[in-house]
Amino acid sequence: MTFYSSIEAFAAALADLREPSADAAADARVRQGELTKPAGSLGRLEDLAIFFAGWQGKARPRIDRARAAVFAGNHGVTVHGVSAFPPSVTAQMVANFANGGAAINALSAAAGLELTVVALDLDRPTADFTVAAAMSETECLDALGHGAAVVAADLDLIVLGEMGIGNSTAAAALCARSFGGAVAGWAGPGTGVDGQGVARKIAVIDRALAFHAAAPRTAFETLRRVGGREIAAIAGAILRARQLGIPVLLDGFICTSAIAPLAAENPAIVDHCIAGHCSAEPGHKRLLAALGLDPLLSLGMRLGEGSGAAVAAGIVRSALAAHDRMATFAEAEVSASL
Numbered sequence: 001m002t003f004y005s006s007i008e009a010f011a012a013a014l015a016d017l018r019e020p021s022a023d024a025a026a027d028a029r030v031r032q033g034e035l036t037k038p039a040g041s042l043g044r045l046e047d048l049a050i051f052f053a054g055w056q057g058k059a060r061p062r063i064d065r066a067r068a069a070v071f072a073g074n075h076g077v078t079v080h081g082v083s084a085f086p087p088s089v090t091a092q093m094v095a096n097f098a099n100g101g102a103a104i105n106a107l108s109a110a111a112g113l114e115l116t117v118v119a120l121d122l123d124r125p126t127a128d129f130t131v132a133a134a135m136s137e138t139e140c141l142d143a144l145g146h147g148a149a150v151v152a153a154d155l156d157l158i159v160l161g162e163m164g165i166g167n168s169t170a171a172a173a174l175c176a177r178s179f180g181g182a183v184a185g186w187a188g189p190g191t192g193v194d195g196q197g198v199a200r201k202i203a204v205i206d207r208a209l210a211f212h213a214a215a216p217r218t219a220f221e222t223l224r225r226v227g228g229r230e231i232a233a234i235a236g237a238i239l240r241a242r243q244l245g246i247p248v249l250l251d252g253f254i255c256t257s258a259i260a261p262l263a264a265e266n267p268a269i270v271d272h273c274i275a276g277h278c279s280a281e282p283g284h285k286r287l288l289a290a291l292g293l294d295p296l297l298s299l300g301m302r303l304g305e306g307s308g309a310a311v312a313a314g315i316v317r318s319a320l321a322a323h324d325r326m327a328t329f330a331e332a333e334v335s336a337s338l
Contacts, residue, residue, distance in 0.1 A: 002145065002170070003143055003144065003145040003148035003149060003236065003240060004141055004144045004236060004239075005141070005145075006141070006149060007137060007141070007220050009023055009287030010141070010144060010219075010220055010239070011218065011219075011220065013022050013239055013243060013330060014219060014239060014262055014265060014269065014285050015266060017194075017242055017268050017269060018242055018243060018244075018245055018247070018272075019271075020054030020055045020057075020092055020271070020272070021053075021054050021055075021057040022054065022112070023103065024047040024053035024054055024056070024057045024059055024202035025050050025051075025059055026055050026321065027053065027334045028049055028050045028054075028059045028060035029050050029069075030059075031059055031060070031117035031323065031328075032046050032050065032226060032323065034051065034328040034329060034330070034336075035322075035323075035326045035327070035329075036203050036324070036326060036328065036329055036332050036334050040237060042319075044296070044319075045315075045319035045322055045323075046213055046319075046323070048274075048315070048316055048319035048320070049061065049322070050194055050324035051182065051247070051274070052156075052193065052247060052316075052319075052320060054331070055245050055246070055247050055272060056156065056245070056294040057072055058136050058244070059324065060097050060159050060324045061156070061320055061323075061324075062156065062324060063112075063156040063157050063316065063317055063320055064156055064235065064280055064327055065114070065154055066075035066111075066112065066113050066114070066150075066155060066156055066157040066158070066159065066313065067114040067115075067116055067150070067152070067155055067157075067158050067159070067160060068104065068111075068113040068114065068115050068116070068158075068159040068160075068161065068310055068313075069116045069117075069118065069147075069159070069160055069161070069237060069306075069310075070097065070104055070115070070116070070118070070160075070161040070162065070163060070306050071117075071118050071146070071147065071152075071160075071161075071162050071229075071230035071231075071234055071237075072090055072091075072093070072117065072118070072119045072120060072122060072162070072163040072164055072230055073090070073119075073120045073121070073122070073125075073126070073143075073162075073164045073166055073167070073228045073230035073231070073233075074090050074121075074122050074124075074125035074165065074166070074211060074228075074229075075087070075122065075125055075126050075164060075165065075166035075169070075170055075228050076125045076126050076127045076128040076129070076140040077126075077128050077129055077130065077169050077170065077204060077208075078125070078136070078165060078166040079128055079168055080128075080130070080198065080200060080204045081200055082166055082168075082190075082193070082200055082204055083166045083168075083190060083191055083193065083197075084190070084191045084192045084193050085165050085191050086165065086185055087125060087165045087166065088154070088279060089165050090164055090165050091119070091207050093115060093163050093305075094107055094119045094122065094163065096182035097115075097117045097218045097305075098117065099152055099164075102305060103303055103305055104172065104305040104306050104307050105163060105287070105305045106307075106308060107307050107310035107311060108159070108306070109251060110310075110314070111159075111218065111310050111311070111313040111314050111317070111326030112313075112317065113159055113310060113313060114290065116150050117126060117330075118146055118147075118150060120143060120146060120230055121229060122203055123259055126139075126227075126228050126229060129170070129173070129208045129211075129212075129214065129225060129226050130207045130208045131211065131213075132216075133212070133224055133225045134170070134224060134225060134226060134227055135223075135224045135225075135227070135228075135229065136224070136226060136230070139224070139229070140220065140223055140224035140227075140232050141317060142230050143229040143230075143233045143236065144223075144235060144236030144239075145155065145236060146229075146233045146236065147232065147233030147235065147236030147237035147238075147240070148185045148236040148237060148239065148240035149240075151237050151240040151241050151244060151246060153244055153247050153277075154249050155241075155244075155246075156246070156315065157226045157246065157247055157248075157316065158237065158238055158241055158246055158247075158248055158249070159247060159248075159249040159251070159276070159306050159309045159310055159313055160234050160238070160249070160250060160251060160255050160306060160309065161251045161255055161304060161305045161306020161307065161309060161310075162230045162250060162251070162252075162254050162255050162304055162305070162306075163230065163304060163305055164229075164230045164231075164254075165191070165312040167228050167230065167231060167254050168187075168188065168191070168201075168253065168254055168281065169182065169187070169190070169201050169205060170226060170227055170228045170231060170252055170254075170257075171207055171231065171254040171257035171283070172186040172187040172188070172257075172260075172283055173184075173186075173205045173208050173209065173210030173227075173286055174222060174223070174226055174227055174231065174257045174260050175260050175283060175286075175290075176205060176209060176263060177209060177212070177217070177222050177225075177226055177258055177261070178222060178246055178260040178261045178264040179260065179264065179287075179290045181286075183202050183205045183206055183209070183285065184202050185282075185286060186205075186283040186287075187201045187202045187205060187283065188253075188281045188283055189281075190281070201286060203259075208226050209226075212225045212226060215266070218261075218265060219261040219262045219264065219265040219266075220259075220261075222261035223235055223258075223266070225259050227258075227261075228267075231254065231257060231258045232258070234255055234258035234259075235258040235259065235261070238258065238262065238269065238273065239258055239269070241263065241272065242269065242272050245272070246272070247272050247273070247274060248272060248273045248274065249273075249274050249276045249277055249309040249312055249313055249316065250273055250275050250293075250304065250309060251276055251277070251279075251304065251305070251306045251308050251309040252277070252279035252281060252284055252301070252303075252304055253279050253281040253283050253284035253302075254281075254289060254304055255304070255306070255309070256275065256284065256287055256288065256291070256293075257287065257329045259273065259291065260287065260290075260291070263290075263291055267292075268291065269291060270291050270293060272311045273293065274293070274296065274312070274316070275288050275291075275293040275294065275295040275296065276295065276296055276297065276308050276309030276310075276311070276313070277295050277297035277298060277299060277301060277308035277309065277311065278295040278297070278298045279301055279302045279308060279314055280300050280301065280302040294308075296312045296315050296316075297312050297315070299311070304330055
């Protein structure tokens, strides 16, 4: 199946977003009030259960099948020394994923997630976006389609992550073009560059934004001009998940930056998304605030790969287990006056 075969198809999908079932969410809220606990005593676990009920269309949602999808891509902007590691590391890490040796392998297994890794033309980096669009229209549509293709219709949850040397620079550029503000507020150390490295990133992003200033500020144009293949793929997965009514767990700054251009065009795109965690990358907290997303965890993580979101998937499973398996006051013959 071909997804987003044209710019118009992508724009149309973003403009016409599926809504959750208000009735199922209301039924789940009623059930929460009947469970053997004081009202509200499970905090955000209760909210998560109601959220999933709305998207699954049933009062007692479950996660029978969940997938972690990690997309990898390389970036031409690395010619400006914006990363602490060379682009060859992207392919090396993809090989590590394939061999089962990365953090996401361990964490996805612990969370009961299938793991899918999609490498996108690693031998052909995107263009240097300070002097050209990172991707052609065809390349961007292809990346969006690769992302959409991993979202199987029978999934109950999808966890998204990325790998790509240089992609924290692309992420900061996407956020700055989508939400404005000083680039210095979006750009951080990424893989561990020093203060001079961060200053280079800021200068590179400023040049890129100036170069593309006259271009349309649509979601598609922002993604293709200053994004990357793996980030565009995440955007495609997010949009496809919305079409299918599947909740999304977002990882860190780079993963979440994929939704920034979409949200700038249609803020409702975030409604089926959960921020798995707030990473240590400085721009992530600012981005989550701009999107109106409250992260489940804050563990000082900044690895990427979908690692933080995979950890958060365990929280989601706990929320739904409590909601589904707890007895009601009537079933347990417990007084409802707790």
